[in-house]
Every structure is written in C-alpha cells, then in structure tokens.
Amino acid sequence: LMLRRSEDDTVPQWLAVVGIVVVLVLIVAMGHSYMMPSLPAWDTVLQLLSLLGAACVMGPATVAFIGAAKGVEIEGIGLLTVIGAAVNAVLSAAYMFAMEASSATFQSFQYYFDPTHPNVAMANPANVSLFTGDSLAALVVAIIALVVALVGALLGKKQGAWKVWGAVVAIAGLVCAVALRIMMYTMGETLFMLY
Structure with a gap:
C-alpha cells in the first residue's frame, strides 16, 4: 500500500x-x-536460533532472486546473502551439536514396554544420536545444504548471477531447515520413560 x-x-x-x-x-x-524439558533435543535456545539462521539465508537469497528476475540491481544484496549463509551455517551447526549433546541425557532404554506391543521397546536407542539411526540421512542432507548455500552465496556475489544463485541458495536454505526439523523430530525422544 x-x-x-x-x-x-x-x-x-x-x-x-x-x-x-x-x-x-x-x-x-x-x-x-517447541522448548520442552521432557524433550532434551528440543529444549535449547539453539533450536530457536536455527530458525533465525534459516531466515537469515532464505530472506536475502529470495530478495536477490526476485531482484534479478525483475532486472533490478539491489545494492549490497550479495554481501547480505553471504552473511546470511554464514550465520545459518554457524547456528545450524551449533544446534546439531546441541542435539547430539542431548543424547547424553539418556543412559538406558530398558524401561517398561507398551502393553499393546510387548516385544517393541518404547524408544529406539539409535535415534538419540545424529550419527546413527534415522537422523544420519538428515544430517548428511543438512551438511550438504549448508555447503551449497555458502558456495552459492559466494558465487552469486562474485558473478552477480542471482537468477541462478539466489534460487540455489534459497532452496538450499530451505532444505537445511527441513533437514534440521527432521533431525529434531527424530531425536525428540521423550524423558517420560524415566518417570
């Protein structure tokens, strides 16, 4: 308006x-x-900051792409995109380390079983580590997306070809954010079994 x-x-x-x-x-x-003490992988301010990191990379990259598509030169957008990609990489990596550190909260999974599934454990011990279980694939995807976003931002700034690199960086930022959420939900084992 x-x-x-x-x-x-x-x-x-x-x-x-x-x-x-x-x-x-x-x-x-x-x-x-999402910050709940019963879910150690969620209960950290780094989870919240990882969302800010995603916004830092996707926002400038999207603006750079739209500007290039409209043929508008946006002053300083290259630097903002590189900074956003770097901030996202740092905050995402910090959250991944925090999720992995939260796995130390769990000592054992030999607790009671669901009476409707007596031969199935209430939790899968492999899922409380980023390096095993269902989280490993998402970890690899997130790391690749972080690298692609950083390289794309640097190439976009160098070449000024934001029609391509703006889209690549924004999509890589989105892929990383989704992969982090997958890890978060996979590692979101609850402590209710302990009580």
Whole structure:
C-alpha cells in the first residue's frame, strides 16, 4: 500500500524495521513453543536460533532472486546473502551439536514396554544420536545444504548471477531447515520413560 501511494517508488525505512521486528518476534514465538524439558533435543535456545539462521539465508537469497528476475540491481544484496549463509551455517551447526549433546541425557532404554506391543521397546536407542539411526540421512542432507548455500552465496556475489544463485541458495536454505526439523523430530525422544 505504501509503495502504491509512493511518488518515488520507495517505502519508508520505518516500515522495513517494523517488518523485520515482526518477523523476529514470530520466529522466536514459533521456536519457543517447541522448548520442552521432557524433550532434551528440543529444549535449547539453539533450536530457536536455527530458525533465525534459516531466515537469515532464505530472506536475502529470495530478495536477490526476485531482484534479478525483475532486472533490478539491489545494492549490497550479495554481501547480505553471504552473511546470511554464514550465520545459518554457524547456528545450524551449533544446534546439531546441541542435539547430539542431548543424547547424553539418556543412559538406558530398558524401561517398561507398551502393553499393546510387548516385544517393541518404547524408544529406539539409535535415534538419540545424529550419527546413527534415522537422523544420519538428515544430517548428511543438512551438511550438504549448508555447503551449497555458502558456495552459492559466494558465487552469486562474485558473478552477480542471482537468477541462478539466489534460487540455489534459497532452496538450499530451505532444505537445511527441513533437514534440521527432521533431525529434531527424530531425536525428540521423550524423558517420560524415566518417570
């Protein structure tokens, strides 16, 4: 609406600041809803920060792609995309380490069984580590996506070909975020068995 009413095809700076603040608040609120002490792999502020990391990479890459598709030169978007990819890599890696560290919470899985499935354990011990069980494939995908996003951001900044690299970086950021959620749910073994 502000853009349509604008005489010089711009919007006020305060509107951009309000937009960023609203996005940050919504991401924090969404991430905070998962923080539960009974699920050690979820109960860390790094889980919340990994969502912010995903926004840091996907936002600038998407803007770079849209700008390139419209033929608009956006000043500084290359640097923002590289910074966003680096921030996402650091925050995602930190959350992966935190998830793996949470596996030390579990000492043993020899607790009671579900009476309707007496020969099936209540939890799979392999799933509480990133390096075994169902999390391993998602870990590999996340690492590949982080590398692709970083390399794509650097190449996009160097070449200025954001139609290609903007899309590649945004998609890699999305793939990494989804892979982190898969790991989170896979490693989300609950402590209810202990009590």
